[in-house]
Amino acid sequence: DAGVIQSPRHEVTEMGQEVTLRCKPISGHNSLFWYRQTMMRGLELLIYFNNNVPIDDSGMPEDRFSAKMPNASFSTLKIQPSEPRDSAVYFCASQGVLGNTIYFGEGSWLTVV
Amino acid sequence: EDKVVQSPLSLVVHEGDTVTLNCSYEVTNFRSLLWYKQEKKAPTFLFMLTSSGIEKKSGRLSSILDKKELFSILNITATQTGDSAVYLCAVFNGGATNKLIFGTGTLLAVQP
Numbered sequence: 318d319a320g321v322i323q324s325p326r327h328e329v330t331e332m333g334q335e336v337t338l339r340c341k342p343i344s345g346h347n348s349l350f351w352y353r354q355t356m357m358r359g360l361e362l363l364i365y366f367n368n369n370v371p372i373d374d375s376g377m378p379e380d381r382f383s384a385k386m387p388n389a390s391f392s393t394l395k396i397q398p399s400e401p402r403d404s405a406v407y408f409c410a411s412q413g414v415l416g417n418t419i420y421f422g423e424g425s426w427l428t429v430v
Numbered sequence: 431e432d433k434v435v436q437s438p439l440s441l442v443v444h445e446g447d448t449v450t451l452n453c454s455y456e457v458t459n460f461r462s463l464l465w466y467k468q469e470k471k472a473p474t475f476l477f478m479l480t481s482s483g484i485e486k487k488s489g490r491l492s493s494i495l496d497k498k499e500l501f502s503i504l505n506i507t508a509t510q511t512g513d514s515a516v517y518l519c520a521v522f523n524g525g526a527t528n529k530l531i532f533g534t535g536t537l538l539a540v541q542p
Binding site for chain 1: 473
């Protein structure tokens, strides 16, 4: 079985540019999470979807960040405009209906210069 | 505010040593506690604990939960250099938002 698939794996962009990160959850999973990881703050939950509906976006840093889940097999996290402080690893994770463990993608390593 | 606190923040041991990693939490609507190992990539799942006093074991790793005192420990016996990683503790807030709240992790370095 394919795990959670994220793209791009690495992204280097200039400040002010738009960044779009993509995620394909595990087939059949109905919950999807976006996390951001930095050395200083560890893993932070940005937003959580259940059955494609955003349930909790209280972790989204500011209006520059937005996330969508148009269907059960795809989600995007967009940053517009990007800033150097957005540099981090962004993880997507999915969880099945039984609500057991969360499985992580391999992350999108974002550097904003 | 829900929080998960891990200690120590970092640890350096020699191969063969036994280590104990700690995780304490304050979470409303506790549902479960999970341990993950993170090397260079994504966190990989180790254990999920939901009941107090029941030890979960996998090879040289074991973990136990105390829901009364609100903590968990992760033990690694006969450590190997391949155990070097960040170990993350996370707790499910089983309320309406169903959040998985992470601690900042314990960085374990096992020296040969």
